[in-house]
Amino acid sequence: MNKKSFLNKLIYLLGSKLRNPTLNIAYNSLKSTEFASESELKDLQNKKLEELAAFCYQYSDYYKSIFDTINVNPTKKPFGIEQLQKLPILEKSTLISKNKELHTLNKFDFKKVFYCETSGSTGQALTFYRNEEWDSFNRASIERGLSWYGVFPWDKNGYFWGFNFSKAKVLKTKLLDFLVNRFRLFSYSSKELDLFLNKCKKAQYVEGYSSMIYEVAKLANEKKISITNLKLVKGTSEKIYPYFHKETLKAFGCKIVSEYGSAESGIIAFECPAGNMHLNEETCYVECIDGQAVVTNLVARSFPTLRYALGDYIELSDGKCVCGRQHRILKEVTGRIGKNLIGISNKKFPSLTLYYVFKNLAVNFNIELAYRCEQRAIGKLDVFLECSPNPAVQKLLINEFQKYFSGDMEFQFNYVDSIQVKGKKMKDFESYLD
Incomplete structure (x- = not known):
């Protein structure tokens, strides 16, 4: 490792330690179960679900009322998947209307929380607080996914995100990007694009909105620019269409790898090098009900979401992956649940x-x-x-x-x-x- 790489790693580790004191614990935990058996993963989920339900009953006014309505006290009796499925499905409108009752901040003293705001694809504004341990597991889940491709979070990386920022936000973002060894595309102008693609030639991976990756790949191909050094091209926040890959393979030498999740539910699945999206079963339990994704976040405490209807149509598979990971496979995210x-x-x-x-x-x-x-x-x-x-x-x-x-x-x-x-x-x- 050269001096620059060592410095980038040191800055990242120091920054992570300040922001997320439990990140390393969460990462080591996830790596230890990376090749756990199917039964071991189920046992882990049941244990976490039991702890989560008991916590919710004690500290969330919303869930205390829900559990009492169905006559279940998870602090006195074992609580597992069977009991979970008795709970009503949680819609985003409820997260907004019952926001205060869902939060546990007024009853439990978290050492550190992060303010989050998201509108998602539905346009409905949602704000909530994410406790530090939950945030650490979310970041650790991403880091574990990166590790499958021989990539570290402090490696030089490009970000396809934020091209419509204001000038003030651009300056702030560039400073933060510098600290995490990241460069970013702010517009599709020829000058910006050439600069970004030139930096890609020294990067380990790139990530961002899938549609932006596709658009930039097309422009790179028109300019006959080929990037051959990337280990990973990661798409987030949008559906990845099959036709995206033709352009990215030509431009970057990689197909777009899928990272699937949401602000409320965290990282739900990550695609392995064998091409299958594995559910992040240590941090969430996923149900497919009438084709719709219903997710229980197993690590959230400040704003727990049990049986949350994510708003996506999905397809799960019982098949096994050649990579050896026993985590269930998310075969496909077929689309958003929207207007007819x-x-x-x-x-x-x-x-x-x-x-x-x-x-x-x-x-x-x-x-x-x-x-x-x-x-x-x-x-x-x-x-x-x-x-x-x-x-x-x-x-x-x-x-x-x-x-x-x-x-x-x-x-x-x-x-x-x-x-x-x-x-x-x-x-x-x-x-x-x-």
Whole structure:
């Protein structure tokens, strides 16, 4: 290790020790169970769930009321998965409306908490406090994922995030980035892009919004710039579409690896080098109910969330991964639970219909399209495609649409250079109907 690398590591470790005193404990704990057996992971989950339920009953007014309603006292009787499934599913609207009752700050004295604010994909503003141990497990979960690729958090890294910051925030962010050996893309201007890509040639990994990684990869390929030294390209906060990988493999020599989670639930899954997303079972318990993700955060104490409906459609797998990790596999995050599409007859169609239309096109005809859809009028759907007009492909696409909509929807096809809407998270469907 050279002097610069040693200094970067030292700065990171000192900063982490000040901000997260229990980070190293959390990381070592996660690494010790990385190859635990399926039964060992289940036992660990049950133990953590029992401790969490007892804590919630004692310190959260909201959960005290819920447990009393279903006549369960987790401080007196064992509490496991069977008892957990008796609890009502928690919606984001409840996190907002019962925010004070859910928090345990007024009854339990945490040594340190962090203020968090998120609107997520739903647009609903949520604020809460994350206790230090919970925050440490969240950061340690990310560090464990990085370790699977031979990457350390103090390694030089690029960040695809924050291109719409104000000037004041840019200065503050650049200072923080310097301390953690990070550089960041603030805009898509040619000058900024060339500078960022040049720095990538000395980085170990890059991460950020998946759609931004895809957009930059396309621009790099147009400039015929190839980065061959990266160990990891990590996508967060957005769905990773299959067509993203073609561009990133060409530009960065890596596909986008998925890190799946939320501010409220922490890191839920991380993709291993074998290509499977493993659930972070030491910190959360995941249920798939009617195709929807329902998550219990096992390490949160200041703002506990038991059986929280995350707002995503998912698919779990019972298969085993060749990497040897026994953590359950999150096969796919199929899409966000959002507004319905409304047909000419006012019939409602789930937005997930679009996922199956384009998946069928990819599976049956080997045609992968970058797409985004909008509905601004009943019975009419605007389809934006990131490609040149192709009558044959459009005909195939219309046939797939008709299988699901049966003539109850009209389609307007728009061929664009980029489906990304500047300053917004990537969504495959947006409804503007009241």
